[in-house]
Amino acid sequence: MRIDVWSDILCPFCHLGRRHLELALEQFEHRDEVGVVWHSFQLDRTAPAVDDTPPLDRVAEKYGATREQMVAQHERMASDAASVGLDFQWERLRGGNSYDAHRLIHLAREHGREETVTERVMRGWYSEGEAIGDHDTLVRLGVEGGLAEDAVRALLAGDDHGIDVRTDLALANQIGITSVPTFVLDQKYGVTGAQPVDVLLGAIRQVWDLQGTEPEPVAAGGGCGGGCCGGACGSGGGAVEDTAADAVTAGAGCGCGSSGCGGVCDPSAEEPVTVSR
Structure with a gap:
């Protein structure tokens, strides 16, 4: 069986869904016969690389909700995350654009480091308050995930693997x-x-x-x-x-x-x- 998953790094539910899938597959009798393919998705393709507007304030304004409602929602998400071993530090979240981070993960796939780099980038945003649209931050996280620094810098200096991100987005739109x-x-x-x-x-x-x-x-x-x-x-x-x-x-x-x-x-x-x- 093949499982294709579309997710965005800048989506707390995607972190939780990824962990739930891992735990589900640990219990599945035919786990060794299941392949999982991760696909890029961007919630906001037009976002600036780094957006320091407090995410809760931005979302509350967008949907006409109160900040208290947003706090309650994120506290529930943090509790759900903790129950499956994740550390969701919602008060430290930083907005931005995930395009380059997705390109970095495609580079990591090419070098056999997809799992470690994805985990490091996601943990950086989800738990550590990292701005994953910032190039210096991506270089550090990519190296910590097992990639060579010069390979990451070369990626970020151009648009390598951009076609892979756009293909994932186009396929999501198509289906x-x-x-x-x-x-x-x-x-x-x-x-x-x-x-x-x-x-x-x-x-x-x-x-x-x-x-x-x-x-x-x-x-x-x-x-x-x-x-x-x-x-x-x-x-x-x-x-x-x-x-x-x-x-x-x-x-x-x-x-x-x-x-x-x-x-x-x-x-x-x-x-x-x-x-x-």
């Missing part, structure tokens, strides 16, 4: 992905949002069992759609959401949409979860 994280199982079935571990595990097992069969369609629902968490969680839209009966149900997952994160998304809400064809 209708507007929110992240989005997991595409076996190149047929979409699961949106930072779903709980047991939900992801159930979806993986379900799709594994459907291999080589003519599956029944599965009901829509799940993570936040194109408006992200600017309200209650709902289903996303697009080509991966061509669905009907036979639902997998559990607590709703939350994600970031193309307009960024915000609103009052509650991961504990009871909504149906999408495993959509």
Whole structure:
């Protein structure tokens, strides 16, 4: 089985979703037969390289929410993160543009260092308050992840691997992905949002069992759609959401949409979860 995942480094739900997928696969009986391919996604392609506007204030203004609502949401996310061994330091977050960080990860893939560099860059933003649009910061994080300094500096001096990022973004647009994280199982079935571990595990097992069969369609629902968490969680839209009966149900997952994160998304809400064809 192949699992394709679209995510943005500047998305706290993507960090949580990545960890949930790791834990789900640890419990999956056929883990050695599953390949995971990570794809770039940008929530805001027009953002400046570094944006020191407090993210909570920016999102609260964008979605008409109060700062108190944003604090409560991020405190919930920090609690969820801690429960699976992640350290979400939301008060230290710095905004910016993730394009160059995604290019760095594609470089790392070329050199067999994708996992270590991705972990270092994500931890830098998620836990340490690093500005991942800053080139000097990316050089340091890339070297700490195992890349040669001259290779990172050469990357950042030009647009190497930019085509890889743009290809990932174009493919996301082609198949209708507007929110992240989005997991595409076996190149047929979409699961949106930072779903709980047991939900992801159930979806993986379900799709594994459907291999080589003519599956029944599965009901829509799940993570936040194109408006992200600017309200209650709902289903996303697009080509991966061509669905009907036979639902997998559990607590709703939350994600970031193309307009960024915000609103009052509650991961504990009871909504149906999408495993959509």
